[in-house]
Amino acid sequence: MTVSKTAEKSSEKPAETAKGRKDAADGPGEALQLGELSEQLGYVLKRAQLKVFENFLRCMASLQLTPAQFSVLLLVEKNPGRNQTEIASTLGILRPNFVAMLDNLESRDLCARIRSTNDRRSHILVLTDKGKAVLARAKKLVATKHEARLNEVLGPSNRAALLGMLSKIANEF
Amino acid sequence: MTVSKTAEKSSEKPAETAKGRKDAADGPGEALQLGELSEQLGYVLKRAQLKVFENFLRCMASLQLTPAQFSVLLLVEKNPGRNQTEIASTLGILRPNFVAMLDNLESRDLCARIRSTNDRRSHILVLTDKGKAVLARAKKLVATKHEARLNEVLGPSNRAALLGMLSKIANEF
DNA sequence: GATAATTGTTATGGACCATATCAAATATCG
DNA sequence: CGATATTTGATATGGTCCATAACAATTATC
Numbered sequence: 001m002t003v004s005k006t007a008e009k010s011s012e013k014p015a016e017t018a019k020g021r022k023d024a025a026d027g028p029g030e031a032l033q034l035g036e037l038s039e040q041l042g043y044v045l046k047r048a049q050l051k052v053f054e055n056f057l058r059c060m061a062s063l064q065l066t067p068a069q070f071s072v073l074l075l076v077e078k079n080p081g082r083n084q085t086e087i088a089s090t091l092g093i094l095r096p097n098f099v100a101m102l103d104n105l106e107s108r109d110l111c112a113r114i115r116s117t118n119d120r121r122s123h124i125l126v127l128t129d130k131g132k133a134v135l136a137r138a139k140k141l142v143a144t145k146h147e148a149r150l151n152e153v154l155g156p157s158n159r160a161a162l163l164g165m166l167s168k169i170a171n172e173f
Numbered sequence: 174m175t176v177s178k179t180a181e182k183s184s185e186k187p188a189e190t191a192k193g194r195k196d197a198a199d200g201p202g203e204a205l206q207l208g209e210l211s212e213q214l215g216y217v218l219k220r221a222q223l224k225v226f227e228n229f230l231r232c233m234a235s236l237q238l239t240p241a242q243f244s245v246l247l248l249v250e251k252n253p254g255r256n257q258t259e260i261a262s263t264l265g266i267l268r269p270n271f272v273a274m275l276d277n278l279e280s281r282d283l284c285a286r287i288r289s290t291n292d293r294r295s296h297i298l299v300l301t302d303k304g305k306a307v308l309a310r311a312k313k314l315v316a317t318k319h320e321a322r323l324n325e326v327l328g329p330s331n332r333a334a335l336l337g338m339l340s341k342i343a344n345e346f
Numbered sequence: 347g348a349t350a351a352t353t354g355t356t357a358t359g360g361a362c363c364a365t366a367t368c369a370a371a372t373a374t375c376g
Numbered sequence: 377c378g379a380t381a382t383t384t385g386a387t388a389t390g391g392t393c394c395a396t397a398a399c400a401a402t403t404a405t406c
Contacts, residue, residue: 031263032248032251032252032255032259032260032263033251033252034248034251034263035247035248035250035251035252036247036251036312037244037247037248037251038340039336040243040244040247040315041225041320041323041332041335041336041339042222042225042226042229042240042319043240043244044336044339044340044343045218045221045222045225045339046222046226046240047265047339047343048218048339048340048342048343048346049215049218049219049222050265051342051343051346052214052215052218052342052346053215053219055346056215067215067216067219068362070213071210071213071216074208074209074210074213075205075207075208075210077208078205078206078207078208078209078210079205079206079208082205083384083385084384084385085383085384085385086205087205090204090205090207092220092223093363094363094364094365095384095385095386096363096364096365096366096385096386096387096388097362097363097364098385099385099386099387113385119371119372119383119384120370120371120372120384121370121371121372121383121384121385122371122383122384122385123384123385139209142213146215147214149346150214150342153341153342153345153346154338154341154342158338159214161334161338162214162335162338162339163212163214163217165327165331165334165335166214166217166218166220166221166335167211167217167221168326168327169221169224169225169323169326169327170217170220170221170224172326173221173224173225173228173322173326241393256353256354257353257354258352258353258354266394267394267395267396268353268354268355269354269355269356269357269394269395269396269397270393270394270395271354272354272355272356286354292352292353292402292403293353293401293402293403294352294353294354294401294402294403295352295353295354295402296353296354347406348405348406349404349405349406350403350404350405350406351402351403351404351405352401352402352403352404353400353401353402353403354399354400354401354402355398355399355400355401356397356398356399357396357397357398357399358395358396358397358398359394359395359396359397360393360394360395360396361392361393361394361395362391362392362393362394363390363391363392363393364389364390364391364392365388365389365390365391366387366388366389366390367386367387367388367389368385368386368387368388369384369385369386370383370384370385370386371382371383371384371385372381372382372383372384373380373381373382373383374379374380374381374382375378375379375380375381376377376378376379376380
C-alpha cells in the first residue's frame with residue numbers, strides 16, 4: 001500500500017482540476033465526471049440495454065411478458081414443430097434453464113409441449129390459441145408503445161442504422 | 174387447452190411455408206427462422222452487449238478485470254476523493270452490492286478506502302499506485318485489442334455514430 | 347439534546363446463468 | 377440382433393448479479 005491512510009486534504013496533486021471543488025463544504029452534491037466512461041462502448045451499450053428492457057417491461061406490464069418470454073413466443077410462432085433444444089439453443093438459453101421458462105408459459109396456457117411421435121424423447125412446442133392471441137397483443141404493444149418511443153428518441157432512419165450496427169456486432173464479433 | 178396432445182403431423186396449416194421442411198427426416202438440423210426477432214431492437218441490443226462483454230473479458234484476461242471493475246477504476250481515477258455511495262450510485266450499483274466489489278479490488282491492492290476526516294462515516298476511495306498502473310495497462314489493452322476489434326467490424330465513423338445513439342437511449346429514455 | 351438522516355455493512359432472497367447428472371428414448375455399430 | 381454411445385428433457389446445484397430490509401456508527405436537524 002502506498003496510500004497514506006487517513007489522509008483527507010490529499011494535497012498530493014491538485015488533480016481536482018477545473019472548477020476545483022473544495023475539500024469540505026460540498027454543495028448539493030456536485031455530479032461526478034464520467035470521463036472516459038462515456039466513451040466506453042461496452043458501458044454505454046449496457047446502460048442502453050437496461051433502459052430498453054426496463055421500458056419493454058413497462059409496456060408489457062398488462063401482459064406480464066418479459067423480453068425473454070416474448071422472444072420465446074415469437075420464435076415458437078415462426079417455427080412451429082420444433083423441440084425445446086432447438087428453440088432454446090437459438091435463443092442462447094441452456095436447456096436446463098429453459099425448462100422452468102416453459103413451465104411458466106405452459107402453466108399460463110400460452111404454449112404447450114407435445115410429445116413427438118417421431119422421436120418420443122422430444123417435446124414439440126406449439127403456441128396455444130391463447131398464446132397466439134396474447135402474442136398478437138404483445139406485438140401491438142411493442143409496436144405502438146415500445147418501438148414508437150424508440151423512434152421518438154432516435155428517428156426511424158437512425159433506428160434502422162442502429163439495428164444494423166448492433167446486428168453486425170452480435171453476429172460478426 | 175385447444176391443442177390436441179400427441180399430434181405430430183399437425184396438418185392444420187402448411188405454415189412451414191417456403192422450402193417446406195418435411196415432418197421427419199430432418200437434414201443436419203435446418204436452422205430456425207429468426208423472423209421478427211431480428212427486428213426487435215431489445216433482442217439485438219442484448220445479444221450485442223453480451224458479445225462485447227465477452228470480448229472485453231478475453232482482452233482483459235491477463236489483468237483479470239471485469240467490465241464493472243474497470244468502470245469502477247476509471248471512475249475513481251477521474252473522481253478522487255469521493256466516497257462509496259457516490260461512486261456506486263453513478264455507476265448504477267447499489268451500495269450493499271458495492272461492498273463486495275470494493276473488498277475484491279482492495280484485496281488486490283488496486284484501490285483503497287480511506288476514512289474521511291470530514292465525515293467519519295464515509296470512506297474516501299483512491300487508486301493505489303498499483304491500481305493506477307493496472308488501470309493504465311487496462312486502458313491500453315482496451316484500446317489496442319477491444320476497441321480496435323470494434324473498429325474492424327464497424328469502422329471508426331460508424332462506431333462514433335453507434336455510441337451517440339446508444340448514449341441517447343441511455344440518457345433520454 | 348432528542349430525533350432524523352446518512353454511510354458502510356450484513357443478511358437475505360430473487361433472477362439469471364452454467365455444469366454435472368439422470369432416466370428414457372434413440373442412434374450407432376460390431 | 378444386442379451392446380454401447382448419443383440425444384432429450386429434467387433435476388439438482390452453485391455462482392453471479394441485483395434488490396430490499398435492517399443495523400451500528402456517525403452526522404445533520406430542530
